[in-house]
Amino acid sequence: MKAWYAMLGIWMSAVIYEAFALPEIRGLVGHPIAYFHPPIAIVTFIAFLVAMIHGLRYLRWNDPIHDVKSSKAAEVGLLFCFLATVTGAMWSKANWGTFWSWDPKQTSIFVVLLIYAAYFSLRSSTPNPDRRHRLCAVYTVIGFISAVLLMFILPRIGFSLHPNDAMMGGGSDRPVRLLFWASVLGFSGVFAWMMELAVKLALMEMKIKEMSQ
């Protein structure tokens, strides 16, 4: 396990170094953040997908361990979501001149932030544990589906400033694309690592509570 963490550290350092070293991307300003913001946004969605999968597993198996995993994925996801919103605003300022422009993607990430913030107020206001696990698991499903709906609907009724395929698709140079996906992979690794730590911690807390009873 230690070797994995070391590799993750080296990988992320390399990504960060390259992000500052690579030349500008065509048509985009403020480029180093281009290698952080979109990957963070993508990992946000991965995190909430993981939360939903564990939520569904809870509903299927009724095992509290899935609730722990689901809620911790949502917790780390919320942190990534917050980072995505902030880095998005910074990039927006550099690129379009304003921090906020209600661009569909900006709106989406903000609403996703609201959805998962609501998830935690639901958690804290349901004292009965069986109920809390069950309702929260269902909400991760509703939350994820409505986030997907949002991404699907908003661009179709509004307008977009977002450089959709600037980096992922064929419009960019090979090193740019490579670094972009390396960054996505790196941030996914960071997410997995943080989630694992959070789950471990929660399980330890549960054990301590059990022993002190």
Next chain:
Amino acid sequence: MSTSLTVTNLCKQFEHRVVLRNVSFSVANGHALVVTGPNGSGKTTLMRILSGLMLPTSGAASLEIDGTVVDFDERRREVGFVTPEVHVYPELTPVENLKFFHTVRGLEWDEAEAAHWLRRVGLDARRDDPVGNFSSGMKQRVKLICALAHHPSLLLLDEPGANLDERGRESLSGMVEIQRKRGMTIIATNDPKELTLGDEIVALRA
């Protein structure tokens, strides 16, 4: 038709508080069982698990009819449950309540039968009054007939005598007698007068 209820190693835990530990018993067709125990011994929790409202942490309570286990969706027709925490609709009249629970259970509605039940518990004079205006003893009677009118295989009575007067208690024991012919009864109570309603007693410890 033969029905049976088998409870094996039933445990219930809320977070780390253990409420029920390894409860096992079984009831056969035509029998009535009384569950007693001090406050906090888990009588109500046990009844909620038997009704299907609550899941046990481990162990099982399986209701069988002619050798096949009844699942939750079937239970709504096979179980009748009276408990101080579950109420009938206060805005509706006794007849409307009966009709409502009958319809959502997916059963045919019969006006004459409703009148019969209301007469039985002495409520036919108040049949068009909303239950919210009733005294607590009369509400208890409405709850009783709502749990009985669909002829359940398993009748669960949690402190059924609460709020009932002498006449109400008489009709209660009459109902338990009728239920003996149809299926099983489980009564959770600490009232010495109700202990005699059952043929067996299970005592829960706190």
Next chain:
Amino acid sequence: MTKSSLSGRKRNPSFWRSIGAIFGKDLASELRTRFAVNTLLLFSVTSLTIVSFSTARTPLTKEAQSALLWIVIFFSAMTGLARSFVREEESGTADALRLTAPAESVFLGKFAFNCVLLLCVEAVVVPLSLIFWAVSVDAPLFFTVVLFAGNIGLSAVATLMAAIVAQTSMQAGLFAVLSFPVLIPLLFTAVRATLLSMDAVRQVGEIAPVIRMLFVFDIVMLTLGFLLFDYIWRDRK
């Protein structure tokens, strides 16, 4: 006991009747207490008056009108639509319903009831706002379809969330917090569609895709509700 009256074992296969029974029961208790409908109507008329009064001197743009209309409808929904579930939990009848009714018919029955409540709100709010704001609706048919589609989506999400918050300790406050972000796709689309239907010389080609989005949202949420409601409603394996 007379044997002839024992019709109890005969089973009715269709669950439409149980949906009807739940809808009818909610309607009957609502007609007797008039609690939800009074709150809803008073709230919607009050908020509409505040908006109209404070903007009386400045003519509203069509964008503002359609947004305000949906804001009033949304918040009215948030004041009243949780009521039917919260009441079940408070008066201890929710468990009786859990024991006797199939979860899907509870969802659909309550959904139908919430739809009707919201229709009452719209029947008052929409004509009033058209008068207060002197709105001209150029495509009344589309306008009605938008209201209808919005009503379905709002009621579906509200019914789901009401069933959730009724089981928590801070019901009313949580209801809007949970529902709002989930309803945003619907609200944005509905505002846009309302704007299009108010505006003159719009092509069908421009309005139709937006209305289609509304129905996509409705169908997704109703399906989600139908599949997930049992898990919201009770402990199950």
